[in-house]
Amino acid sequence: MRSVVRSMTLAFAVAACGGGGGSPDDGGDGGAVDGGTADAFTGDPLDGVGAVEPVMGGFMFVEGPQWRDGDADLLFSDIPASTIYRLGPGGAVTVFRQPSDMSNGLALDPQGRLLAAEHGARRLSRTENGAVSAVAERFEGARLNSPNDVVVRDDGTIYFTDPPYGISDADRELDFIGVFRVAPDGTVTAERRGALTERPNGVVLAPDQAVLYVDDSDAAVVRAFDVMPDGALGAARTFATTAATPDGMAIDAAGNLFVSTSAGIEVFAPDGTRWGAIAIPEQPANCAFGDADHRTLYVTAQTGLYRVRLAHPGLPRR
Template sequence: MMKRASGWMFSLALACGGGSGETTTDTGTGTDPTGTGTDATSTDATGTTVGTDTTEASTSIAPTSTSDPTSTTDATTTSTTTDASTEPATDGTTTTTTGAVDPPMSLDDIVDGELELISDGHQFTEGPIWSPEGFLLFSDIPANTIFRWAEGEQAAPFINPSGNSNGLAFDLEGRLLAAEHGGRRLSRRVVGEANAETVAGEFEGNSLNSPNDIAVRSDGTIYFTDPPYGIQPNQQELDFQGVFRVDPQGQLSLIADDFDRPNGIALSPDETRLYVADTNGEHVRVFEVQPDGQAMGGEVFIDLQSDLPGNPDGMAVDSFGDLFVSGGGGVRVVTPAGQLLGTIEVPEQVTNCKFGDPDGKALFITAQARVYRIRLKVAGA
């Protein structure tokens, strides 16, 4: 079995100039998706299921993935062995696909299809999450709505109001967690129910800024980021932009307070690493997760400066531990050793990405007004 080099760091430093231009409100790159800074409230949000469709396009776009020209990977060692398997297709038939057996050595070992536009006509999309029930949920922050998309259907409003939700996740009981800009809280609800409860809304007597993204450990520990994107400067009560942890007993604690704009957050497959993107810093930092869920360290894992649209934002991890980081022209793919394999290019500025589809081998990508899907040879962690 082919193995990648490990134990060393690779940092890409392209020409600076793709900064966020961030003012005070969010997109992960500097514009306010709500247009208003959103209202601050500490009360529970309610949600209703509605059925108005949005415009959907089933457009396939020519492959746009590119290998990183600065990568040190030897072209003679980029092939990988794959196995063939028969899987159900979306139309009920079967199709033979290939799945990666060895860790990917290049984007050719990762990408297995064309970029497909699955939903359009939104205001600002974020927080994609695949449900085990077979559908995708994603946030439209300024629309104050969580949308639902399933194969063969148009995306339709699912929860409104959503508290101007950003990142979404499921807890161990299958309940929906939402990082709410408007509610300034981390909320939780049973999928399909109107009412949501507050998991975390303040720290040491002060309101949170505007929770942004979420990662959940297998023991129920919740990690989330809290930049000030969804509020105005005069609304900020904390004097820092933090990364937080909620333990399985519901106790909130601070992991780090030295970020500029903490944004996307993800765990490695073995849950020993916690990755956090700092959008304004244009890098991803890494923390070592302790058995009790505490996270230590926080050094820079990889520098992702770029003059292309977007800075590091939402992230996803595949089964090999590769990190998929939105920003810099699309989705950047980084190995656990910190080597940049290349970029899955997207025509709009990307805000987030998550694995999905029944086999876990699709990457769903939110990009401002649109949502895309691209089939991969690797599955999500």
């Protein structure tokens, strides 16, 4: 049985089928943005949420789910196992890439090539026809910290987060914690030079790609950045405060943000107010929309891969 915790009932757990369309509470921190689309649904995105189903367990620590429409499959990382797995159309899970240099977040570029944020190699890589090459591994001569998550704009601009997870202070070469942009011509820019205490993690674009969301796992906030026409980012503003350790994120067609946290999958409206949360059996690390209708939310959560059906479509990340 699924469990949805809605903000308007504070922490009251509601099990079973969706209720009447409510409105989110006033728990957000502002920084309102219009990330929706003109033909998107309105109302509570948690109405009609189905049961959370296990797909497969027994992994070490899974992350980075990425749906591929053309192949009708889901790719995801097992970081300690240094493996990218493939969930095929028939439900079989097979090895896609091994070793994966401890890949974490995954994304697709406009040509459908796989991008991977690699902890082990401290780089962002691209896989094409089985060959793996570096997209970004140094900035101003220094090695990156530990690329964590990645998202791509329609024009090919890439954004990725670079916290220091998995490396010691002695091994760190950059004097800041960054959010980076890779332009279509390959130029790498540090869009945010954060303090060494920052932990930027999940990253996702609004449906109109005019806003980039980045969460900070230690500060338990989601920040929003306006995206300029050339792909550069404006100043950060607080979009929402979450439960502890926000991680990977997904977004639906109406601009509702789905954030993996210690509370499950927390859902925020485009203005930053909180709709509620979907409880997951294990603490989730990331999530992504998939299947042909984009109404299945796949969730990577510690040792397991889960899925849950929603009434409204999401946007598979690119």
